[in-house]
Amino acid sequence: MHPDPSWPAEAADQQSEPAYHFPVEVEVVGELREEQLRQVxxxxxxxxxxxxxxxx
Structure with missing residues (x-):
């Protein structure tokens, strides 16, 4: 596996560990204060x- 050129040098040095990339989407219905969003x-x-x- 070749390192992604956009990765920091430290990440490129850790090629022995798998790297997982997947999107996570959280939909908040209604309004939350900033602190509540941070908690979520x-x-x-x-x-x-x-x-x-x-x-x-």
Whole structure:
């Protein structure tokens, strides 16, 4: 696997680990304050991280 030229040099050095790229879309219906949006983003990121960590 060849590193993507847009990756930082550190990422190119870690070729032994797989890199996954996939879009995540979260639709918020209604209005949330900035702090609530940050909480939603943190929750989604934590759930993705936990799931991916459990797979490998």
């Amino acid at each position: 983003a943190e929750y989604v990121f934590d759930q993705l991280h936990t799931t991916l960590r459990g797979r490998g």
